[in-house]
Amino acid sequence: MNQVSxxxxxxxxxxxxxxxQKSSELKAQGVDVINLSVGEPDFNTPQHxxxxxxxxxxxNFSHYSPVPGYMDLRQAICAKLKNENGLDFTPEQIVVSNxxxxxxxxxxxALVNPGDEVILPAPYWVSYVEMVKLAEGKNVIVETGIExxxxxxxxxxxxxxxxxxxxxxxCSPSNPTGSVYSREELEALASVLERHPxxxxxxxxxxxxxxxxxxxxxxxxxxxxxxxxxIINGVSKGYAMTGWRIGFIAAPLWIAKACNKLQGQYTxxxxxxxxxxxxxxxxxxxxxxxxxxxxxxxxxxxxxxxAKEIPGxxxxxxxxxxxxxxxxxxxxxxxxxxxxxxxxxxxxxxILEVGHVxxxxxxxxxxxxxxxxxxxxxxxxxxxxMRRMKEVLARLK
Numbered sequence: 001m002n003q004v005s006x007x008x009x010x011x012x013x014x015x016x017x018x019x020x021q022k023s024s025e026l027k028a029q030g031v032d033v034i035n036l037s038v039g040e041p042d043f044n045t046p047q048h049x050x051x052x053x054x055x056x057x058x059x060n061f062s063h064y065s066p067v068p069g070y071m072d073l074r075q076a077i078c079a080k081l082k083n084e085n086g087l088d089f090t091p092e093q094i095v096v097s098n099x100x101x102x103x104x105x106x107x108x109x110a111l112v113n114p115g116d117e118v119i120l121p122a123p124y125w126v127s128y129v130e131m132v133k134l135a136e137g138k139n140v141i142v143e144t145g146i147e148x149x150x151x152x153x154x155x156x157x158x159x160x161x162x163x164x165x166x167x168x169x170x171c172s173p174s175n176p177t178g179s180v181y182s183r184e185e186l187e188a189l190a191s192v193l194e195r196h197p198x199x200x201x202x203x204x205x206x207x208x209x210x211x212x213x214x215x216x217x218x219x220x221x222x223x224x225x226x227x228x229x230x231i232i233n234g235v236s237k238g239y240a241m242t243g244w245r246i247g248f249i250a251a252p253l254w255i256a257k258a259c260n261k262l263q264g265q266y267t268x269x270x271x272x273x274x275x276x277x278x279x280x281x282x283x284x285x286x287x288x289x290x291x292x293x294x295x296x297x298x299x300x301x302x303x304x305x306x307a308k309e310i311p312g313x314x315x316x317x318x319x320x321x322x323x324x325x326x327x328x329x330x331x332x333x334x335x336x337x338x339x340x341x342x343x344x345x346x347x348x349x350x351i352l353e354v355g356h357v358x359x360x361x362x363x364x365x366x367x368x369x370x371x372x373x374x375x376x377x378x379x380x381x382x383x384x385x386m387r388r389m390k391e392v393l394a395r396l397k
Contacts, residue, residue: 020035325371
């Protein structure tokens with residue numbers, strides 16, 4: 001008998017993970033699938049970081065770690081925030097978690113009461129909506145589109161705020177669009193937030209280092225709202241450490257204490273070995289980060305050029321992360337004579353099953369007329385994947 005809780009029944013499964021699973025199943029059957037669905041760098045973790053993990057094993061870091069993380073890691077994070085971002089935090093304001101995903105969920109659960117409203121600019125990362133549901137909050141979706149480079153305007157933010165608004169979640173560089181807010185754009189949003197002191201912000205900066213337009217900008221740089229900003233970051237994207245599962249918050253002290261209290265009751269501290277590796281990532285040489293960033297930028301240029309050669313796709317020029325988010329409404333309602341494409345999910349499945357390229361439907365991100373393509377793969381794979389997509393999309397009339 002199915003007796004799962006109401007809160008679990010209300011959650012949707014992750015469509016990004018579902019498409020990756022479907023791709024893996026086809027590969028296991030011998031199908032040559034190119035996977036553009038996964039938000040994961042295809043690089044290996046840099047050697048000096050792996051060496052630090054090996055040393056931690058030899059040094060017997062095999063016991064429970066402190067709930068908010070080892071002090072040396074939190075100090076390294078504070079130094080990173082000071083040196084790279086010009087932001088002053090103490091180790092007590094840092095809570096290390098089992099990936100940035102847990103960091104976000106901790107913060108939402110610590111701040112949002114049932115009925116509180118959470119503003120999400122769409123397209124949004126798939127799990128934001130579900131985490132708000134878990135906290136029994138209400139998602140307030142602000143529609144953006146390719147015409148405005150998928151970025152929320154100050155007027156849109158102002159219009160979305162009500163007396164019930166508790167939280168805004170902003171991701172820059174963005175998953176799924178690759179859009180990056182400039183300092184001027186963030187300053188304009190900060191001016192709106194100044195007028196609404198009850199609104200807190202989760203600033204998801206996990207793609208900080210994969211940025212093609214210069215220095216990273218954060219809402220936390222504006223003193224007038226600084227005490228309402230929770231920065232989310234980690235090592236997964238910039239250091240190719242997705243499987244190490246280390247993320248963190250940098251937050252006002254009372255929020256950090258709340259997240260520490262929550263985490264202490266359901267996971268405790270993150271992996272001792274992974275924390276020592278993350279400390280080496282933040283404190284060590286950063287040349288590896290720039291090497292990977294340059295590779296992603298070359299791939300960005302390639303995938304944008306090839307996507308623009310496919311009739312019917314509308315493409316912008318993403319400024320960060322490793323995603324392209326083309327508009328695909330041209331193909332909705334069309335057919336190859338056997339299959340009709342009614343939704344972006346239909347199109348994503350068609351491209352997978354006929355063209356053997358895995359993408360993710362825009363429905364998952366609150367943008368039903370789009371697809372997400374991850375170019376965190378080789379240039380050879382990108383070139384072949386775009387050739388296949390062009391070929392199968394041409395069959396739809």
